[in-house]
Amino acid sequence: EPEVTQTPSHQVTQMGQEVILRCVPISNHLYFYWYRQILGQKVEFLVSFYNNEISEKSEIFDDQFSVERPDGSNFTLKIRSTKLEDSAMYFCASSGQNSGNTIYFGEGSWLTVV
Amino acid sequence: SQQGEEDPQALSIQEGENATMNCSYKTSINNLQWYRQNSGRGLVHLILIRSNEREKHSGRLRVTLDTSKKSSSLLITASRAADTASYFCATGFGNEKLTFGTGTRLTIIP
Numbered sequence: 001e002p003e004v005t006q007t008p009s010h011q012v013t014q015m016g017q018e019v020i021l022r023c024v025p026i027s028n029h030l031y032f033y034w035y036r037q038i039l040g041q042k043v044e045f046l047v048s049f050y051n052n053e054i055s056e057k058s059e060i061f062d063d064q065f066s067v068e069r070p071d072g073s074n075f076t077l078k079i080r081s082t083k084l085e086d087s088a089m090y091f092c093a094s095s096g097q098n099s100g101n102t103i104y105f106g107e108g109s110w111l112t113v114v
Numbered sequence: 115s116q117q118g119e120e121d122p123q124a125l126s127i128q129e130g131e132n133a134t135m136n137c138s139y140k141t142s143i144n145n146l147q148w149y150r151q152n153s154g155r156g157l158v159h160l161i162l163i164r165s166n167e168r169e170k171h172s173g174r175l176r177v178t179l180d181t182s183k184k185s186s187s188l189l190i191t192a193s194r195a196a197d198t199a200s201y202f203c204a205t206g207f208g209n210e211k212l213t214f215g216t217g218t219r220l221t222i223i224p
Contacts, residue, residue: 030209056211107156
């Protein structure tokens with residue numbers, strides 16, 4: 001079964017450093033998302049991306065965050081200057097008309113900011 | 115108040131028993147999805163039920179949806195140790211964002 005893949009699985013970074021989390025959504029999917037889950041808390045929506053632009057973003061997704069689809073397969077989340085409170089599991093997800101609105105998630109990238 | 119509240123927050127049952135988890139939500143939806151998450155792992159999609167559906171089955175899973183009460187339930191029959199995980203409901207509209215509940219932590223005792 002096709003799956004969303006994410007790299008790295010775990011990254012430790014110093015506060016203030018830039019981080020790029022990478023995702024390969026399911027082929028032929030058109031909608032892409034980033035969510036995050038702080039340890040022990042709910043999964044929170046960050047941003048959705050469709051037709052090469054952001055379609056919706058949450059209040060968490062401030063100017064420190066950006067997303068890109070640099071080519072036909074990758075979807076990245078960049079955090080410009082990490083803060084301690086950015087430590088979380090970041091999930092990439094995708095969906096498409098062929099998935100009947102089912103949103104498929106990757107295994108996540110653990111980000112630890114020290 | 116939050117969209118998507120599951121209850122119970124935690125549930126422990128003996129292997130072989132049935133597990134029922136409930137989810138309530140507040141706003142209009144056109145679909146509700148259930149996910150499983152093993153500790154520290156990704157979200158595995160279990161089942162999607164649309165607002166015009168009342169019940170859906172997939173293997174040992176049975177999901178119901180009552181839009182008049184804004185609630186859904188997930189039943190896992192004949193539970194196994196491998197079912198130990200957290201279970202989340204998530205509400206959405208088409209391909210728009212999902213809003214997740216707080217989750218039910220299910221423990222199956224062998």
